[in-house]
Amino acid sequence: MRDWSRPGAYPVSPGIHRIPLPVPDPGLHAVNVYAIEDDAGITLIDGGWAGQESEEALDLALRKLGRKLDDVRRVLVTHAHHDHYTLALSLRERFGARVLLGEHERPTVLAGFRSGPLAQEGLLRRCGASGMVVEFARALRDQELPAELVRWAEPDEWLSDGERIRVGEYMLDVLETPGHTRGHLVFQIAEAGLLFSGDHVLPRITPSIGFERAPEPLPVSSFLDSLRRIRTLPNLTMLPAHGPVDTGVHRRVDELLVHHGDRLAAVRGLVGAGEETALAVAGALRWTRRDLPLDELDLVHRGLAVLETGAHLDLLVGDGMLTGSTDSGGTFRYWPSSAAQR
Numbered sequence: 001m002r003d004w005s006r007p008g009a010y011p012v013s014p015g016i017h018r019i020p021l022p023v024p025d026p027g028l029h030a031v032n033v034y035a036i037e038d039d040a041g042i043t044l045i046d047g048g049w050a051g052q053e054s055e056e057a058l059d060l061a062l063r064k065l066g067r068k069l070d071d072v073r074r075v076l077v078t079h080a081h082h083d084h085y086t087l088a089l090s091l092r093e094r095f096g097a098r099v100l101l102g103e104h105e106r107p108t109v110l111a112g113f114r115s116g117p118l119a120q121e122g123l124l125r126r127c128g129a130s131g132m133v134v135e136f137a138r139a140l141r142d143q144e145l146p147a148e149l150v151r152w153a154e155p156d157e158w159l160s161d162g163e164r165i166r167v168g169e170y171m172l173d174v175l176e177t178p179g180h181t182r183g184h185l186v187f188q189i190a191e192a193g194l195l196f197s198g199d200h201v202l203p204r205i206t207p208s209i210g211f212e213r214a215p216e217p218l219p220v221s222s223f224l225d226s227l228r229r230i231r232t233l234p235n236l237t238m239l240p241a242h243g244p245v246d247t248g249v250h251r252r253v254d255e256l257l258v259h260h261g262d263r264l265a266a267v268r269g270l271v272g273a274g275e276e277t278a279l280a281v282a283g284a285l286r287w288t289r290r291d292l293p294l295d296e297l298d299l300v301h302r303g304l305a306v307l308e309t310g311a312h313l314d315l316l317v318g319d320g321m322l323t324g325s326t327d328s329g330g331t332f333r334y335w336p337s338s339a340a341q342r
């Protein structure tokens with residue numbers, strides 16, 4: 001077990017505790033939720049993954065603080081992924097906690113009520129990866145929660161950029177940081193120098209981009225803008241959803257900006273060398289911290305890698321570096337734009 005994922009309640013600042021909860025995805029190890037105490041009870045930043053194991057871990061951690069699950073009176077959720085949102089929904093069902101989520105998560109939350117094809121199926125075909133569609137969609141559906149665990153639902157309140165929320169002695173600023181998901185939020189406590197960074201800035205993982213039911217058209221572009229936005233803030237202590245607390249968020253933001261800059265350059269170079277589809281470009285790149293080839297990733301991560309490559313390519317088309325068109329089979333083929341060659 002990674003050190004940071006060991007169960008417990010770890011002090012971050014007076015009245016603020018980091019609580020790692022288990023997740024069924026072994027690659028993530030755990031998800032950090034943060035408990036902020038005040039006279040009225042507990043405000044959580046993020047919920048965790050619904051299920052008995054998470055709930056028991058949260059209960060144990062809260063008891064160390066002299067609190068209980070029914071002291072949680074609200075949950076501020078950074079985004080609608082299962083490991084952040086679904087335990088918040090079950091805390092509402094069971095104990096009446098209020099659930100607050102970014103307003104631009106609405107399309108994805110509403111899409112969660114519908115069955116039928118996932119947006120990613122069409123996107124994979126466009127990437128030239130038709131052969132992955134059926135298995136990828138099945139793997140995604142297998143990850144979905146059984147209905148008896150928690151009912152998928154809208155939050156009590158949609159949060160917008162610039163809102164301020166008082167929690168005890170602290171004032172939280174709500175900042176929209178689209179990219180990882182289109183409605184992702186981070187929460188800043190300026191006076192304590194803290195940033196609850198959700199999955200937007202993670203110390204060890206490069207966050208996936210646009211992995212959601214209703215993705216936006218250019219998620220990489222939004223993600224890079226959101227990283228630059230964090231770079232305009234003071235160098236706050238990063239309280240991430242996965243991984244240990246880090247004393248300065250700027251260093252990691254810079255690393256992520258360099259990573260994506262390198263990726264954009266590599267992707268552009270591969271199209272210049274004759275690769276035409278997102279699948280072909282992704283197959284020529286290396287993936288994860290271990291530099292694995294595409295076909296050594298598990299199916300879900302292979303699909304995500306292809307989709308992310310498609311997002312990088314589309315960003316270069318948007319910037320005029322590349323151009324292209326859809327062929328008769330529905331695959332988008334890229335080539336260097338003549339303007340960029342001159």
Ligand SMILES: [Zn+2]
Pocket residue numbers: 079081180199
């Ligand atoms: Zn996430």
